[in-house]
Amino acid sequence: MTVKQPARRSERSRQAILGAAAELVAEVGFPKLTIEAIAARAGVGKQTIYRWWPSKGAVVFDAMLSGMSEDGDLSLPDTGDLAADLRLVLRGTVAEMADPAFQAPGRAMTTEIQSDPVLAREYRERLLGPNLEAAKARLRSAQETGEVGRNVDLDVAVEMIFGPVYYRWLLRLGPLDDAYADAVAGLAVAGLR
Amino acid sequence: MTVKQPARRSERSRQAILGAAAELVAEVGFPKLTIEAIAARAGVGKQTIYRWWPSKGAVVFDAMLSGMSEDGDLSLPDTGDLAADLRLVLRGTVAEMADPAFQAPGRAMTTEIQSDPVLAREYRERLLGPNLEAAKARLRSAQETGEVGRNVDLDVAVEMIFGPVYYRWLLRLGPLDDAYADAVAGLAVAGLR
Amino acid sequence: MTVKQPARRSERSRQAILGAAAELVAEVGFPKLTIEAIAARAGVGKQTIYRWWPSKGAVVFDAMLSGMSEDGDLSLPDTGDLAADLRLVLRGTVAEMADPAFQAPGRAMTTEIQSDPVLAREYRERLLGPNLEAAKARLRSAQETGEVGRNVDLDVAVEMIFGPVYYRWLLRLGPLDDAYADAVAGLAVAGLR
Amino acid sequence: MTVKQPARRSERSRQAILGAAAELVAEVGFPKLTIEAIAARAGVGKQTIYRWWPSKGAVVFDAMLSGMSEDGDLSLPDTGDLAADLRLVLRGTVAEMADPAFQAPGRAMTTEIQSDPVLAREYRERLLGPNLEAAKARLRSAQETGEVGRNVDLDVAVEMIFGPVYYRWLLRLGPLDDAYADAVAGLAVAGLR
DNA sequence: AAGTAATCGAGACGGTACGTCATGTCTTACC
DNA sequence: GGTAAGACATGACGTACCGTCTCGATTACTT
Numbered sequence: 001m002t003v004k005q006p007a008r009r010s011e012r013s014r015q016a017i018l019g020a021a022a023e024l025v026a027e028v029g030f031p032k033l034t035i036e037a038i039a040a041r042a043g044v045g046k047q048t049i050y051r052w053w054p055s056k057g058a059v060v061f062d063a064m065l066s067g068m069s070e071d072g073d074l075s076l077p078d079t080g081d082l083a084a085d086l087r088l089v090l091r092g093t094v095a096e097m098a099d100p101a102f103q104a105p106g107r108a109m110t111t112e113i114q115s116d117p118v119l120a121r122e123y124r125e126r127l128l129g130p131n132l133e134a135a136k137a138r139l140r141s142a143q144e145t146g147e148v149g150r151n152v153d154l155d156v157a158v159e160m161i162f163g164p165v166y167y168r169w170l171l172r173l174g175p176l177d178d179a180y181a182d183a184v185a186g187l188a189v190a191g192l193r
Numbered sequence: 194m195t196v197k198q199p200a201r202r203s204e205r206s207r208q209a210i211l212g213a214a215a216e217l218v219a220e221v222g223f224p225k226l227t228i229e230a231i232a233a234r235a236g237v238g239k240q241t242i243y244r245w246w247p248s249k250g251a252v253v254f255d256a257m258l259s260g261m262s263e264d265g266d267l268s269l270p271d272t273g274d275l276a277a278d279l280r281l282v283l284r285g286t287v288a289e290m291a292d293p294a295f296q297a298p299g300r301a302m303t304t305e306i307q308s309d310p311v312l313a314r315e316y317r318e319r320l321l322g323p324n325l326e327a328a329k330a331r332l333r334s335a336q337e338t339g340e341v342g343r344n345v346d347l348d349v350a351v352e353m354i355f356g357p358v359y360y361r362w363l364l365r366l367g368p369l370d371d372a373y374a375d376a377v378a379g380l381a382v383a384g385l386r
Numbered sequence: 387m388t389v390k391q392p393a394r395r396s397e398r399s400r401q402a403i404l405g406a407a408a409e410l411v412a413e414v415g416f417p418k419l420t421i422e423a424i425a426a427r428a429g430v431g432k433q434t435i436y437r438w439w440p441s442k443g444a445v446v447f448d449a450m451l452s453g454m455s456e457d458g459d460l461s462l463p464d465t466g467d468l469a470a471d472l473r474l475v476l477r478g479t480v481a482e483m484a485d486p487a488f489q490a491p492g493r494a495m496t497t498e499i500q501s502d503p504v505l506a507r508e509y510r511e512r513l514l515g516p517n518l519e520a521a522k523a524r525l526r527s528a529q530e531t532g533e534v535g536r537n538v539d540l541d542v543a544v545e546m547i548f549g550p551v552y553y554r555w556l557l558r559l560g561p562l563d564d565a566y567a568d569a570v571a572g573l574a575v576a577g578l579r
Numbered sequence: 580m581t582v583k584q585p586a587r588r589s590e591r592s593r594q595a596i597l598g599a600a601a602e603l604v605a606e607v608g609f610p611k612l613t614i615e616a617i618a619a620r621a622g623v624g625k626q627t628i629y630r631w632w633p634s635k636g637a638v639v640f641d642a643m644l645s646g647m648s649e650d651g652d653l654s655l656p657d658t659g660d661l662a663a664d665l666r667l668v669l670r671g672t673v674a675e676m677a678d679p680a681f682q683a684p685g686r687a688m689t690t691e692i693q694s695d696p697v698l699a700r701e702y703r704e705r706l707l708g709p710n711l712e713a714a715k716a717r718l719r720s721a722q723e724t725g726e727v728g729r730n731v732d733l734d735v736a737v738e739m740i741f742g743p744v745y746y747r748w749l750l751r752l753g754p755l756d757d758a759y760a761d762a763v764a765g766l767a768v769a770g771l772r
Numbered sequence: 773a774a775g776t777a778a779t780c781g782a783g784a785c786g787g788t789a790c791g792t793c794a795t796g797t798c799t800t801a802c803c
Numbered sequence: 804g805g806t807a808a809g810a811c812a813t814g815a816c817g818t819a820c821c822g823t824c825t826c827g828a829t830t831a832c833t834t
Contacts, residue, residue, distance in 0.1 A: 008778055008831070031308050034820060045781045050822065107307040110363070114300040115224050120365060128364065155367060156357070156376045160384075163357030164349070170303070170363075171321065172313060174348060183349045191353075191384025201800065201810070227789060238812045243791065396806070417694050420794060431807040436796065493693040496749070500686040501610050506751060514750065541753060542762045545743040546770075550735070553742030556689070556749075557707065558699060560734060569735045577739075577770025587826060589785070613815060624786040629817065 030108030057112035090181035223301030250305035283374035402428035416494030443498035476567035609687030636691035669760035
């Protein structure tokens, strides 16, 4: 969340808290995670957490952000073959979602977002939004080559691509493997034509 | 959840608990819902809840089940026009999801499913599964008329239909209206061809 | 307590309850003794206990009564030598009080008597009273031989004899052995002259 | 009880708890006294009680200690006339025991001591012991004047003095008035010669 | 270099809810 | 009708965390 960065904040404590939060959410899951446990594990006073983060969710969110390479290039490949590019992207998405290290915090995030509007906004704007924007950019380019219909609503289009994957992941409806990624990519490309 | 059915369980208490849970989850939301409040509202001892349900989530789940017409005909319409049928179904789905009365418990359910495997199974088997099966049946019929390709994996196909809607709903990515339902239906039908 | 003796009372259950109570009070002590545990140990419904006894204390009291030879001859020996007779009696009293098997129920009794007037009355009339009466009888006889002064209040006198022993036992002020019994007997006899 | 004195304990809370405990034990009696009620009356969290006292009994004990002038001069009068001095002391003892305000907590204490060894020790060392010591000191002085035999065991002697009173009080064997105090004093002095 | 103010660790505080236990009442089915 | 079994409403238990608060003790800027 990183509310603000005042002069005298202890970076050491911040790191310890984020690290402890990341460890603990993986160990016990989000619902059983407590601020007290984070403070204890981080060797930090509770107040230091309350001073800088508004909620448990915010801490975990920050911990997840720290754990990600925020600088990563989000843009999708553009080889001119939309189907191939989507297959590639979805295979990556699917692999990440199947990764056990991502599961606990990922689900926690989804959960927390449901009851914390501030967090939800943060999530949409800082994590999800940029990714969806990148996908839309690729589809826009595909519209120019004619691979995607001109009248297709791109907001709906990106949801057609990632929605099914997210759905299967969250509700554990089936395996998240390359075959699945390819199938979704195939149906999507066909639909967008 | 209805774990087991020993001897003589008080039906009156069961109804009161389920009713109170449904009311309270709508009033305060799932995270702020407490067993004590349910017991108090239902005029029931806490132990009576703990005796029959393993967790808060299980109670709310049961409450939701009770609130639904379980006998309802799940099968999709089959007018011979797949696109029209899907539009109809998705409009209904979207309307339900936009309904404020469904929001709180619906999100609560999704949330709770993430950390309770028993509940998750129950959810998939008793609520989600039948609905997806009904959709698959309609698609299978569409395969016979040629509206859907023979080699399309129907599991993936149903996720292509409902996944995007669920995605938009859960992450609040945009409005859930008829236009959106139609757009999703359109793209899906095109993809499945 | 034995409230009443209606026709169809199960003697088998009564015995089982009293036995279980006696065992349990020795095992866990009176404060941790529960009606449920007694019922379970006795293989009896809780209601059967509630039907026949008004309180936990009453059950234990009855159990203790059953455990004692109620028919025993309470009268003190009268050899003509009061000091010797008292030594004998007090040695017996002291030995009983030091007996581990008597400790738990004995203390429980004392405890329970404090807050249950009915029980207290029962205790004084059925257990304590007869014993004190017997001692008074012996002292009365001693008054005739001149070993005890004519103007001595015998109620006070018996309390001078048993009070110190009870005091030392209840508050664990020191060992309860023959030497102590003899010392008390000696001082008492001297005082009563 | 005052288990330990770490860091910064709230004196205000301590007083409120002790006060509430004293009031409540007088109102409802020890067996019906609950920690929750004490906390509520004191305007304090339950945890604050559990943090500093190990049991309900310990709280009440502390409350009683606070209610007593701990600084009081315990030593018995020494006018040179043992009988007169003992009469005086026993009249005081008897009056205190007959005082309704002392009854409930006094009996509670006795009761609680039976099942809590820690409390029992505390009681013997901090309340009872000093009083008995004071009495022994007076008797020792009497041994020098010849009023008490040289070979009398003073531990037994003090029990001969207070035991009967305690016995009559606890088991409600008779009135606790001046006449009784005098009778006990008289018999005791005669015995100790 | 000393003064000073924000931050830190620690943890006590008033609370809420937890999940468990025992109470005493009740209902059912058996004998 | 008494019984074993056990569900029920009640209410206290002792524990876990909540979010706030105070306490020195650093610590890094200011003067």
